[in-house]
Amino acid sequence: MRRATLMVRLALLNCLRTRWTAYFIAITTIVHPAQAQQTKPAEPKVASANQAVQSQLPFSDRQDFDDAMRGFIATTPDPANPDHWEFLKHEAPPTVNPSLWRQAQLNVASGLFKVAEGVYQIRGFSPANMTIIEGTTGIIVIDTLSTPQAAREALDLYFAHRPRKPVVAAIYSHSHGDHYGGVSGVVSQADAAAGKTIVIAPIGFMEALVGEAAVGENAKARRAEYQFGLSLPVGERGNIDGGIGKGDSRGASGGGPIITPNDTIWQPTETRTIDGVDFIFQLALDSEAPSEMMIYLPKSHVLDVAEDATHTLHNLLPLRGAGVRDGNRWSQYLNTALDQFGADVQVMIAQHTWPVWGNERVRTHLANQRDLYKYIHDQTIRMMNQGLGPTEIAEALTMPPGLENDWSAHGYYGTISHNSKAVYQRYIGWYDGNPATLNRLPRVEEAKKNLEYMGGAAAVIARAREDFKAGQYRWVAQIMDQVVFADPSNKEARSLAADAFEQLGYLAESSTWRNAYLLGAQELRSGVHSGTRSVPGVGPGVLRAMPIALVFDYLGTRVDGPRAGTANIVINWQFTDTRESLASTLEHGALTSINGKTAPNAVTTVTTTRPVLESVILGQRTLAHAMERREITTVGDAKAVSDLFALLVDFEEGFPIVESGRKLD
Ligand SMILES: [Zn+2]
Numbered sequence: 001m002r003r004a005t006l007m008v009r010l011a012l013l014n015c016l017r018t019r020w021t022a023y024f025i026a027i028t029t030i031v032h033p034a035q036a037q038q039t040k041p042a043e044p045k046v047a048s049a050n051q052a053v054q055s056q057l058p059f060s061d062r063q064d065f066d067d068a069m070r071g072f073i074a075t076t077p078d079p080a081n082p083d084h085w086e087f088l089k090h091e092a093p094p095t096v097n098p099s100l101w102r103q104a105q106l107n108v109a110s111g112l113f114k115v116a117e118g119v120y121q122i123r124g125f126s127p128a129n130m131t132i133i134e135g136t137t138g139i140i141v142i143d144t145l146s147t148p149q150a151a152r153e154a155l156d157l158y159f160a161h162r163p164r165k166p167v168v169a170a171i172y173s174h175s176h177g178d179h180y181g182g183v184s185g186v187v188s189q190a191d192a193a194a195g196k197t198i199v200i201a202p203i204g205f206m207e208a209l210v211g212e213a214a215v216g217e218n219a220k221a222r223r224a225e226y227q228f229g230l231s232l233p234v235g236e237r238g239n240i241d242g243g244i245g246k247g248d249s250r251g252a253s254g255g256g257p258i259i260t261p262n263d264t265i266w267q268p269t270e271t272r273t274i275d276g277v278d279f280i281f282q283l284a285l286d287s288e289a290p291s292e293m294m295i296y297l298p299k300s301h302v303l304d305v306a307e308d309a310t311h312t313l314h315n316l317l318p319l320r321g322a323g324v325r326d327g328n329r330w331s332q333y334l335n336t337a338l339d340q341f342g343a344d345v346q347v348m349i350a351q352h353t354w355p356v357w358g359n360e361r362v363r364t365h366l367a368n369q370r371d372l373y374k375y376i377h378d379q380t381i382r383m384m385n386q387g388l389g390p391t392e393i394a395e396a397l398t399m400p401p402g403l404e405n406d407w408s409a410h411g412y413y414g415t416i417s418h419n420s421k422a423v424y425q426r427y428i429g430w431y432d433g434n435p436a437t438l439n440r441l442p443r444v445e446e447a448k449k450n451l452e453y454m455g456g457a458a459a460v461i462a463r464a465r466e467d468f469k470a471g472q473y474r475w476v477a478q479i480m481d482q483v484v485f486a487d488p489s490n491k492e493a494r495s496l497a498a499d500a501f502e503q504l505g506y507l508a509e510s511s512t513w514r515n516a517y518l519l520g521a522q523e524l525r526s527g528v529h530s531g532t533r534s535v536p537g538v539g540p541g542v543l544r545a546m547p548i549a550l551v552f553d554y555l556g557t558r559v560d561g562p563r564a565g566t567a568n569i570v571i572n573w574q575f576t577d578t579r580e581s582l583a584s585t586l587e588h589g590a591l592t593s594i595n596g597k598t599a600p601n602a603v604t605t606v607t608t609t610r611p612v613l614e615s616v617i618l619g620q621r622t623l624a625h626a627m628e629r630r631e632i633t634t635v636g637d638a639k640a641v642s643d644l645f646a647l648l649v650d651f652e653e654g655f656p657i658v659e660s661g662r663k664l665d
Contacts, residue, residue: 038525039237040499042506045471047094049507054098058405064311068109068354073161075111075124076153078250084234085246093236095506100514103312103412104241106354112157115355116300116347118277120162122154127245128178129351130154131304133297135275138168141186142295142304143351146178148185149251155186168275169198172261173306173351174292175208178249184256192259198274201261201291202283208290209258210546214554216321218537218651222530224320226657229515231522231529237502238518243312243413243511244352258541265293269340282340284308284333286326288315294337301346303362309334309369311353311407315414316376317422319512324426327377327419334370338363365408372409375400376416380423389432390424415510444660447485457483461492468500473507476500481658484524488659497658498524520658534650536618543614548573548580552593555617558648561589567647569640572602577609586644604636619650 042050078084085108092101110124118134126145133140139158144151155167170187172180183199191197225231228247229239239247263272265281272279280296288307295304307314308330316325348362349355356365376397383393394417403409411419431438440446454460460483468476480497483490498521505517522529538554546554569586583599585592598605612631615621623645626632634641655661 039521040502042094043471043503046503046506050092050094050097053509054092057099057407059098059102061405061407064106064354064407067356068106070355070357071114072109073112073114073120074157076157078110078125078248080250081248084248087235088240095237096240097507097509097514099407099410099509100241100412100511102407103243103410103511106311107241107245109354112161115349116302119297119300119302119347119349120158121349121355122157123354124246125154125157126150126178126182126249127242127247127352128307129245129349129353131349131351132158133277134162134165135168135277138166138275140169140171140274140277141167142171143173143179144170144182144186146181146249147251148182148256150249151182151185153250167197169200170259171279171295172199172201172205173295173304174202174289175205175212176289176307177209177213179307179351180209180258182256183259187259189257189259192262195262198263199259199261200263200265200272200281202281202285202293203264203266204285204291205261205264206545210542210550212290212322213542214538214546214550215557217539217542218535218653220320220322222653222655222657225530226516226519227319227512229511229519232515232518237506239515241412241511244307244310244314256541258545260545268336280340282333282337284330287330287333288325290323294333296337296341296345298344301344303337303341303345303348305334305337305348305350305366307351309348309366310350310413312412313372313409313414313416313419315422315512316373316419317425318414319418319516324422326426327373327423331370331374331377334366334373338366338370342366368403368406368409371400372403376419377423380420381427384424384428389434390421393424394418394420411510413510413512415513443485447482450482451486457487457490457493461496464496468496473500473503477504484659494524494659498522501658523656523658528654528656530654532652532654535653537651538617540614540618543617544610547595548575548578548582548610549593549595551613551617552582552584552591555648556591558650559586559589559591560647560649564589564647567643569644570599570602571640571644572598572605574605574607575610575613576607577611580610584644586647591644602636603640604634604638606632606634606641608632616645 088101088105088108092098108124111122113121113123115121120132120134122130122132126147128143128145130145130151131142133142145154167186170183187197187199192199228242230247232239234240265283268283270281272281278298280298282294282296284292284294284306292306292308294306294308296302297304316327342363345362346359347355347357348365356362379397380393383396388396397416397420399409399416441449451457451460460479464476464479477497477500480493480500483493484497487493501517501521501524505514505521508514508517537558543551564586567586571584573582573584575581581596581598583594583597583602585599608626608631612626616623616626616632623632623642627634627638627641632641
């Protein structure tokens with residue numbers, strides 16, 4: 001890739017990381033020429049294992065390829081990415097699992113598609129889809145892609161082929177950023193606030209949105225780089241797909257505000273007539289997102305399953321990290337949809353991947369997806385009750401009987417393995433019940449003791465080389481991790497660890513596993529490329545959407561507890577613009593607050609506005625500057641405010657993952 005393009009992409013990545021959660025705006029295409037040369041070919045054992053997949057799965061079944069292009073009208077090339085995915089036209093190379101290669105080919109389809117009379121989708125402009133329903137006087141948009149620019153480009157494509165009509169309503173299918181991030185490219189904030197444009201969301205939408213993004217944002221953004229392979233080169237030895245779509249989003253620069261819904265779906269099933277079109281909404285809370293819903297259009301017989309029945313096994317716990325999702329309820333929602341709409345439905349669409357046409361095929365798809373999540377859930381619990389631990393369950397659990405040949409049941413995004421661990425975690429947590437694992441030594445200490453017992457790094461590496469030759473990549477990755485953690489400067493260990501990760505990436509059917517392994521290999525070979533700035537760990541859009549109590553909860557996660565020591569700082573806060581007030585207490589290193597109250601023992605009362613506080617939190621200006629300009633005023637001990645802010649830490653965005661971040665002695 002040309003250097004100028006590379007620099008633009010790096011700048012985009014940096015800018016995106018500070019906005020919302022990075023996972024949904026995954027940009028993939030940062031190519032490091034030096035790194036690209038370091039990749040290695042598939043080992044003969046890997047090449048033959050991948051070759052064997054060709055005869056194990058029904059590749060002659062081309063229905064999905066027909067469906068992915070059915071109703072295609074036109075597309076517009078992405079100027080930043082011409083011919084980006086051309087290499088996928090070839091046969092699967094030895095460095096890619098052919099099943100994943102097939103999914104990557106299917107996810108290349110991009111453009112405007114007619115699904116049914118009055119129902120269109122724009123796919124491939126962003127990881128998610130935009131669905132457009134034509135009303136009497138305007139259009140209704142379901143989901144708005146990751147960025148305003150992507151959303152506008154999608155609408156422009158639609159209007160180039162259909163009558164230009166106003167957007168009368170926007171519907172958020174769920175609370176993930178690839179579904180709402182571009183809303184300001186579709187709807188004006190003023191029109192939404194005035195109720196001129198309807199903005200509908202499932203109950204709990206804003207709470208879920210800020211709740212998922214307010215805690216652990218920096219850790220999730222960093223882990224999302226592994227899930228989506230953000231800084232891998234695109235190509236046969238790098239990033240080929242995101243599982244539920246390409247990681248690229250068009251128009252990645254320029255974020256917009258999050259527009260608050262002005263209409264909420266809160267009953268299990270609710271109906272609306274919008275611009276002459278009937279909608280039936282079915283809530284699916286705590287399925288793929290905490291706040292999610294499916295949508296049925298009775299007139300056109302189209303069922304939109306949001307992200308609950310796409311053409312892949314999804315995640316009960318994505319690799320980036322999240323609260324564990326409820327596989328049992330997820331399955332029940334699909335069963336309810338099948339029960340409510342199964343007799344009438346003719347087309348199923350989703351907010352990722354492509355549609356399914358025909359009543360019988362839709363019913364089969366829904367039933368298979370229903371059983372997939374239920375099987376993983378129930379069989380994990382069965383084995384848990386039979387005394388197996390998470391790694392044993394993950395090893396024993398296979399595809400549900402009879403679903404092996406259903407492509408959509410395969411794990412291109414989630415996997416049966418890590419989903420079963422998620423079920424275990426949801427019900428009984430991280431501890432496997434064995435006291436030997438109750439209080440393990442931290443990783444560096446454990447690694448050093450292991451090496452000491454095994455006769456040192458050189459002896460371990462020598463044996464691991466033999467195992468690498470024998471194709472035992474999982475074990476080599478595991479044992480080399482010990483050597484690298486014991487001594488990150490051991491080049492041989494890093495190199496062998498990287499080689500093992502790489503072969504595991506080439507074998508993986510899941511895009512998220514492939515990306516994780518290949519980025520692990522890249523970072524072992526050439527370090528972290530994604531940036532090393534200090535960041536506040538929350539983006540402006542989410543911060544703006546947080547109620548003040550949540551802002552202080554978030555600030556509490558930035559307090560350096562040990563350094564706070566015995567400090568005791570009580571402050572009353574008043575926000576003149578939002579009329580919010582709050583009393584905060586820092587004591588014992590813990591920042592707590594009471595909303596809407598003033599504390600009689602406060603040492604100072606602070607008066608300011610939300611934008612001023614937010615700009616200080618985001619590091620866009622200093623507290624001292626805001627106080628000098630009297631945009632933050634105090635009555636009482638002004639120093640208490642600066643004392644509190646001095647105890648807050650920033651986070652390092654490119655923290656180490658495949659080696660210890662601790663300074664060695
Ligand atoms: Zn999504």
